[in-house]
Amino acid sequence: MIIRLYEELPIDLLQEFYREIQKNIEKGILSDRMRDELCLIKKAAEKKGLYILDEYRSTR
Secondary structure: OHHHHHHHOOHHHHHHHHHHHHHHHHHOOOOHHHHHHHHHHHHHHHHOOOOOOOOOOOOO
16 A cells, blocks of 8 residues: 555655645646645654644635
8 A cells, every 4th residue: 555655754755755746736747636645645644743734724
């Protein structure tokens, strides 16, 4: 399963991978379907005690 691959990556690489996918979705290089990958990466990071916040979240 692909989440297992993400679980084996070091935290810094998970963060970079997440940000790169997110950036490419925003630019339109990758489709919105890649957001599923972002969820898998977040789950793997959470298992390591890291919580990834979206850069483009709106604040109220």
